[in-house]
Amino acid sequence: MSTNKVRIIPRLDIKGPNLVKGIHLEGLRVLGKPEDFAEYYYENGADELFFQDTVASLYDRNSLQNIISKTASKIFIPLTVGGGIRTISDIREALLAGADKVAINTAAIKNPNFIREASRKFGSSTIVVSIEAIKENNGDYLAYTDNGREYSGINVIEWSTRVQEMGAGEIVITSVDKEGTGEGFDRKLVKLIADNVDIPVIAHGGCKGPDDIAELINDCTIEGVAISSVLHYGYLNKIVVQEDYEEEGNTNFLKSGASFSKIHSCSIEDIKSNLHKKGIPVRV
Numbered sequence: 001m002s003t004n005k006v007r008i009i010p011r012l013d014i015k016g017p018n019l020v021k022g023i024h025l026e027g028l029r030v031l032g033k034p035e036d037f038a039e040y041y042y043e044n045g046a047d048e049l050f051f052q053d054t055v056a057s058l059y060d061r062n063s064l065q066n067i068i069s070k071t072a073s074k075i076f077i078p079l080t081v082g083g084g085i086r087t088i089s090d091i092r093e094a095l096l097a098g099a100d101k102v103a104i105n106t107a108a109i110k111n112p113n114f115i116r117e118a119s120r121k122f123g124s125s126t127i128v129v130s131i132e133a134i135k136e137n138n139g140d141y142l143a144y145t146d147n148g149r150e151y152s153g154i155n156v157i158e159w160s161t162r163v164q165e166m167g168a169g170e171i172v173i174t175s176v177d178k179e180g181t182g183e184g185f186d187r188k189l190v191k192l193i194a195d196n197v198d199i200p201v202i203a204h205g206g207c208k209g210p211d212d213i214a215e216l217i218n219d220c221t222i223e224g225v226a227i228s229s230v231l232h233y234g235y236l237n238k239i240v241v242q243e244d245y246e247e248e249g250n251t252n253f254l255k256s257g258a259s260f261s262k263i264h265s266c267s268i269e270d271i272k273s274n275l276h277k278k279g280i281p282v283r284v
Contacts, residue, residue, distance in 0.1 A: 005281045006217055007047040007224030008268055010231050011204060012037055013054045014064060014083070020054060021232055023180035024148065031232050035070050040235055042075040045268045047283055049075065050172070050226050052103070052130075053083025054147050065097040072098025082130055083147075091118055095126070103172060105130040106145040109152050109159075112166055119167030128202075129168040131156055133189055134176045141189055148176040160193050170200045172226060178206025180229055182263040185216045194220045202226050209266050210274035217280055227271075234265030 012034045013020050019034040031037075038049055049071070053064050064081055072079060081094045082103030091102050108115050108129050119127045132148045133141040133156045141156040160171060173193045175186035183206050190203045200223035203216060207227045216225070272282045 004223060005283050006222075006275060007202070008045070008271055008282065009048045009050050009080075009202065009224050009226045010037070010041040010046050010268070011050040011052060011226040011228045013052050013228065014067060015054050017067075019232070021180060021229060022054075024176055031236060034067055035074075037232065037235060038071045039074055041231065041268065042077060045272060045283075046077060047224070048078040048080060050080045050103070051082070051099075052147075055083075065093060068094065068097040068099055080128055082128070088118065088121055091122060091126075095122070101126050101128050101170070103128040103130045105132060106150075108163070109143060109145055109154060112162060115163060115166035115168050119169065124167050124169035127168050128170045128172055129163045130172045130174065131159060131163070131193070132174045132176050133186075135186070135189070141192070144176060148174075148179075156189075157192055157196055160197050164197045164199050168199060170202065170223075171197060172202045172204055174226075175205035179204070181206055182208045182229055184208045184212050185225075187216055187219050190216060190222060191220045194222050200224075209264055210271045213271055214275055214278050214280060217275070218278075229263045230266050231268065233263050234267055237265065 014034055018030045019032050019037055021029060021031050041049065051064055051068065068079060068081055078100040079098060080101040080103055081099040085091060085102050085104045086107045094102050115127060115129060132144045134144055135141050143152050143154045143156050143159050144150060145152055163171060171193060173190060175189050178186050185203055185206045194201045202224045203222050204226035207213060207225065207230050209230060213225055272284060275282045
């Protein structure tokens with residue numbers, strides 16, 4: 001367990017103008033406007049926010065600047081932006097829009113030297129590498145790109161070593177198998193990465209609640225957790241849903257007023273209170 005204060009980081013997956021959520025990074029359903037969720041999480045104790053454009057690499061685009069600009073004008077905690085970050089210019093534009101850090105995956109795997117170039121240009125603390133891992137039948141974890149769509153054949157343990165050597169300041173490790181399921185973190189995967197590197201590791205994928213987070217932190221030396229489903233569905237229970245969602249994404253779930261029974265929602269306050277009671281340092 002890290003002696004640093006553990007960061008609780010809501011992750012907001014974006015498709016076009018909307019906040020979306022899926023299972024295994026697929027089957028994306030619209031949940032609302034990302035700026036509304038971001039403001040709510042900021043007001044309720046989030047330590048950072050992580051915005052991910054879920055289809056940026058697929059469509060060869062980067063379209064979060066407007067959302068980040070609107071968010072950064074109202075929210076004063078670190079913002080990390082991922083999705084479609086392919087060039088030094090992309091990083092500069094994200095930072096100018098209000099991001100504090102950028103997360104890269106596809107571009108880093110295609111050209112690992114991009115990590116070194118970016119970290120030298122902007123500082124290693126600005127450069128986060130996202131690793132999207134899928135467990136193979138033989139038990140190995142391999143890295144995937146394009147929001148878990150594309151096979152790379154790269155072993156995630158070896159890749160985490162390379163990422164650190166190239167100058168990344170942080171790793172976000174996502175279990176694609178667990179993501180969006182509410183079945184709990186893949187503790188084995190997270191521990192493998194955390195034990196292999198010295199830079200901060202953020203765990204993402206599968207959170208089922210406050211106790212699950214506490215158990216993960218007690219098992220692994222991580223700096224934080226990136227969480228989505230358990231927070232998003234909890235917030236949906238508190239708001240009146242508007243019907244002005246346009247362009248991209250499946251809005252049927254949102255308009256139906258249904259709940260997602262597989263996810264037991266909680267709040268940031270629930271998480272931090274539980275961690276504090278168990279002696280795990282958090283920012284209160």
